[in-house]
Each structure stands twice: as structure tokens, then as C-alpha cells.
Amino acid sequence: MGTVVGTVEDRRDMFEGNAQTRITPFSSTNQIGNPVAYKLVRVSGDGSLVPATDEEILEVNDTDMHIPSDTCQTIGYLATDEENVEVDETDMHIASDACQTIGYLPAEGIPSRLSQIESSEAINSGLLHSDNVQPYTDQYNEEMLQKVEQEERLENVHGSQMPSTPADANIQCSNENNFFEEDQVHHEALLQDECKMNESDMMERCSNAVASPKETALSAAAQKPDFSRVRGEICLDNLPIKALQETFRATFGRDTTVKDKTWLKRRIAMGLINSCDVPTTNLRVKDNKLIGNQEKSNDVTNAIRKEMGDDVRATKMKDAPSSTDHVNGHSNGGNHYYASEDYSSEQRAAKRVRKPTRRYIEELSETDDKQQNDKSVIPSKDQRLSEKSEVRSISVSSGKRVTVTRMVSLAGSEIEVPYVSHVRRSRPRENIMALLGCHSSYLEDKASAAESNLNLSPSQLSSEVVNRDSVEKSASRPVQNEFATSDENNVEHILSEVDQEMEPEHIDSSGNSSDENNIGVPIMQGGALRRKHHRAWTLSEIAKLVEGVSKYGAGKWSEIKKHLFSSHSYRTSVDLKDKWRNLLKTSFAQSPSNSVGSLKKHGSMHIPTQILLRVRELAEKQSQ
């Protein structure tokens, strides 16, 4: 029997020699304050704390998501941004490994709404109510709640005058990641230093508020930091508006003209919390190493000294930690509510920045993916894609990293690939179809032969998908791209020729399968070069287009497509529109007298004058 409780400083001797699972809500100010350590314990029948045994911890590790309630611990967690909703894999890992359930503390620093109890409740109503633990849950819940309440009371009594650092406040990612110890020594030196500096009242308070064990570690209920202090009001109440504005500037690196004291306070508090939040994600596992603690800490500390968090915040935005939504799922939905509600109003108040364009976003995320090791677990919005692939597994690699993979069906077999967010710029269906091996039909064909350099075998395509997904550069692919890109016009030319020489309808009727055998799959090369999806217009297509325009009128592109290009999946209505536009340009570019298209561009295809005439004719008819 047992319940979940956190560690307490004055009981720490209990844990010596035991496998301990601790989680430190690492915040930037941990450099200033001290980290809070959490140990995995359970409460035995007589109420005493029993450290978790290796077995229990193992159990946790093994089951990962199926957390036995008697080894579960709850901690408070600071998160302020909407961005934090994303689950960072590292965090996720830590969370699951150490069996931490994390409460979500929104920007405003919820007074104590996010109390231990509430977190527990959230958990109980969520995670622990899963089938796996059902038999014990209810009983545990009650006990846990009682216990937690008790501890809370204790905490309140002891108040905030708890001095200094727990000697053993080391950071352990999980029971297996003991290599933090050394770091920690360093840390503490730093921390204490910082504490003396008192660079800024606010920062100090912030740090205290967020994570400093100064106040919490020695208290009998050091399970969570004293969140109540996070509130800006406490720190900022006495400052005049001007000072608040100044603080704001220092915090966010920009001026503000807002005179609303309340707004400023909240804003600042939020910013500080955000800043404090940073190092949570410094606990990164990359390449089988833990990164970011020491070096980053120093940097961050310096940054704080100088700019009171400007950079910190920036960093944070990027490295934003995450709620444990994906881990705990439902467990903290309620808290989100606060977060988004209060916070969104803040956002509204703040100057609104134009949402970046999609491309921008995409490129950003690409970069991020590379830099952050596939942090994103954002499900693709592309349904067509998700039909073909889905997240199949979340596996923990030996490097202590959570790897989310998905299965991609390729020509009948499935390949497991790292799951990354797919934002496709081109027509997904074609690609998919092609990749699925639907392009066997022979025709195209002759054209294909001409462009054989560009056509990939199914296996090649497969590997390409994999490569794309894993953001790796294919060795062979770029070469082909180069070729394709530079010779595109030539190829077009060839295609056109071929097309013209054969019966156009032949190609046109070759059916979807061949049509989808697209030439170019857009792909990035070093994230920069993209090969455009390109397909030369054949004469027959042009003729059809003209016919369609004459039939349905220019502008009825979807109609035209439906009726005349139904077999050409690669011609979208937009394509038709574009082509028509080009045709118009061409037709009018050539002076009517110059009936024999004289001003042909070098690489462009020869369009029969007749067609051009017809185009002009139609255009004039349309314009009337």
C-alpha cells in the first residue's frame, strides 16, 4: 500500500542508498535558486515514507505509461505559454520514466488552484483511472488526498523562511541517469553565488517562487515549489507604472506604452515565469548525452545578469518545455483551461504579430526538427497522408530518447520511419500514389523513357520518402535533382516533342496511374532547394484547355477540369487557370500579324498559331 508523496528535505536520509527518482523542475532561476528534488516514494501503512525500490522504478520504466499508482508522484510544473502544450520528447521521457505527473501552472501563477491536490485529482481522474490501475485507484486516491492535504498544511505552517540549499539537491533525470551528480555540484556553487548576488529583486523573487528549495526543500512538504509566490502582484505591487514599464522592457526587450499597472504586472510576471522556465528543457538528451545543463546554465545565468532574461525568454520560446499532455493526456486538461484563458487575454492585449506565412512556418519547423531532434509530434493535418501513415509506436530508444515512429506503407510493405510533421507543399496525392506503386502503367512512358533520368523506380521512391522523413540527405537524390533542375527545360522540350509526335489522346487517356507518375517530387536540398513539381503542358492538353474555355468559359476552371481533365490528376484547376493566363500572354504577345509565332522563347514549346488565335478569340469573347 502506498501513496504518492514527494520528498522532503528532512527525511532525505531515508533515501540514501536507494534508487531515487527525482525530477527537478529546472528553471533558469535554478541557477539562482536551487533545484527542487523529488524522490519517488510511497507511503506505507503507518504513514511513513518508503523510498521506491528498484523494482518499482523498473516497473515504471517498463510500463512507461501504465503508471502504477503507488509509485506515482505528482509535482507542480510551471508552464506559461501555449507553446508549452507541445510535449517535448525529453520531457516526456523524463516524465514517464520517473513516473511524474505534472500539474500545469499557467502564466498567471494560479494562486493555489494548482495545488498538489488538484494535480493529484487530475491525475487520478485521468491516468490512474486507466484500466491498468483501476483496482487500487479509489483507495489510493483517498489516501493520497489526505496525505497531500496534510503535507500542504505543513507547508503553510513552515511558510517561506526556509533557509538555503539542501545538500543533496541533485538532479536526476531518472534513476538511471545518475550522471547528473557532478553537474549538480557545479550547479550548487552557482546557485549559491547567485543567491547572494541578488541582482534583481524581481528575479530573486521569481526564482524563489519558481523553484528555489530555499523555501520548499526544508519544509516538510517540499513536494512543490511555493507557487503562490509566482504571482506578479507580490513582486510588483509597489512599483510605479514607470518602473513597471522599465521592468517590462528589461524583461521582454522591448518598450511598452501600456500604462495599465495590472496588465504590466501580469505581463512581467508571466515573462519572468517564462524565463524561469527555461532550463526545464535544458535537460536534454541528445546523442545519448545529457546536454545543456551546465553550459547552458552558465549562459543563461549570464544572460540573466545582463539583461534580466531577454535571451532567456527567447531561448525558452524555442525550447519551450511542454506540458505533459501527450503523456498524461487528460490529467491536466483543467489546468489548460486556466492557461489558455488568462493567457490568451494577455495575448490579445499584447501587440499582435502577423502570423507567419505557411512557408515560413514550414521552414521554421524544418529547422527546428533538425535542431531539436524531431521534437514535433504534431500530427499531420493532411488527411490524405494520414490515410497512408499513422503513428504506430512510441518507443524509447536506448539513448533515452523517445522516438515516435510511424509506419509508411510502401508498395505493400511497411517501413517504420521517424515521425515528423509533414507539411507538404505540393500535391500530396500524386506523390503518395506514385509512392504506392500505382505508376506501373506503361505509358507516359515513351515520355518516361525520355525522362528516365528523372523517373525513379519504386524502391527509389521509397527510399526517398524515408529520407525525406528522416530529414536526411539522400546521397543520390540531390544529384538527380541537380540534373532535373538544370535540364528541366530540355526535358520539357523532349517531352513536348514526343507528345506532339504521338497521338496526344493516347497519352491523355493513359489513365490516372500513369498520370500520377509525376516527374518531380518536391524535395528540399539542405532545406533550401526545392524542386518544383513540374509537368510540361502537352499540345493536347492545351487544346483541351482551349476547348474547355470555349465550352465553359474562362474562369470555370473546376468545370473544365472536371470535364476535360478528369484523367489528369496532376492538372489542378489552378494549373488550368495558370496555363490559360500564359496562353493569353503568349497569344497577345505575338502580334496578330505575326501569325507564325516568331517571338518564341528559346526553350518554350511551339504552340500552333491556330491555337493561339483561338485563345485570343476566346479571350476577347470573354472580356466582352
Added chain:
DNA sequence: TTTAGGG
């Protein structure tokens, strides 16, 4: 989703 336009 489709259209219209800019790039």
C-alpha cells in the same frame, strides 16, 4: 473549395 492574382 474555388477563383483570382501576385510572385
Added chain:
DNA sequence: CCCTAAA
């Protein structure tokens, strides 16, 4: 061709 804004 690609990307968006509008409708």
C-alpha cells in the same frame, strides 16, 4: 508553378 487571399 507556388502561395494566398477572398469569396
